[in-house]
Amino acid sequence: MDNRNNKEENLDNSRITPEMLKSRTGEFDLESILFLKLRGAGIHELGCIGECLNLERLDLSNNHITHLAPLSSLKMMVALNLSCNRISSLEPLASCDSLQTLNVAGNMLCSVDSLQCLKGLRKLESIRLRDPVYNLSNPFCLNGSYRPAVLETIPSVRVIDGDRVTGTGSDLYHLCRDIDNSLKRFITSNGTVELAGSIKPWVEEGFWDIKPPQSTIIEETYKQFNDILRECKELTKRADDAISQAERALNIRSDTNSYVF
Structure with a gap:
């Protein structure tokens, strides 16, 4: 009888049910x-x-x-970890418009073509297909040149397998370097004059009275800093929401180990 009960329990656990989710999160409403x-x-x-x-x-x-x-209806999902499963198709993820981070290392994706369905996910910036630390991979990763193919398939991707391939980080570095160089030049009535030897100290009073010429470099950097600030505010809001949810769940359930993340 005990063996039969154990088998039935294992069968129940193999499928996600409302009871399982409510038990693990302490929430009464799945939404x-x-x-x-x-x-x-x-x-x-x-x-x-x-x-x-x-x-x-x-x-x-x-x-x-x-x-x-079932994941196709999760329009708000930002981060998804599917590593170490038996997945051969990612097609349902094509409608997850908010997805930014995806881990599918250790599955059965046999071709880069299986990523074509992710091409329309404009917010997807990080994808992990291989994880050497845990010895996880996918069949098509055996070809060492798969990364350029991934970039071509999903143009929005900035990080592959934890390595940054391009993006605002490196772009911002070059922009700041160019601005630093441009601060050594100022416009006079006779044209551009080099002032490298007579630039005032950074904190000297009145330093900012002399303005460098306006340029697309400065405008682009200002825009990128504003974008970063906006992202930080959004992350702060999400963190506050997460803390509030954690506090509610901990008040409902005394067993803190039952709460996720």
Whole structure:
């Protein structure tokens, strides 16, 4: 009888159910779940996961998942970890418009063409297809030249397998370097004059009275700093929301280990 009960329990755990999600998060409404960690839970089927419409971060790593269809309704999802599963198609993720970070290392993706469905995800900046630390990969990663193909397939990607390939980081460095050089030049009535030997100290009073010429470099840098500031504000808001949710969950359940992330 005990063996039979154990088998039934394992069968129940292989499929995501509302009871499982409510038990793990302490939430009574599936749409209230923002973060969910189901790592190594023995899951075969995603079940009702698609009902968590406001889910932003989801960890389904180290399971036995093959089909991702229920994930297609998760329009708010920002980060998704599907590493170490049995996935051969990412097609349902094509509608996850908010996705920024995706980990699919350790699956069964046989061709770069399997990433074509992600081409329209304009916010997707980081993708992990191979993880040497945990010895995880995909069949098409055996070809050492897969990274250029990934960049061509998903133009928005800035980080592949944890390595930055391009992006605002390096661009901003070059812009700041150019501005630093431009501060040594000032416009006079006779044209451009080199003032490298007589530039005033950075903090000297009145230093900013002399303005460098306006240029597209300065305008672009100003725009990028504003973008970064806006992203920081958004991250701060998300962090505040996460802390509020954690506090609510901890008040509901005394077992802190049941809360995710």
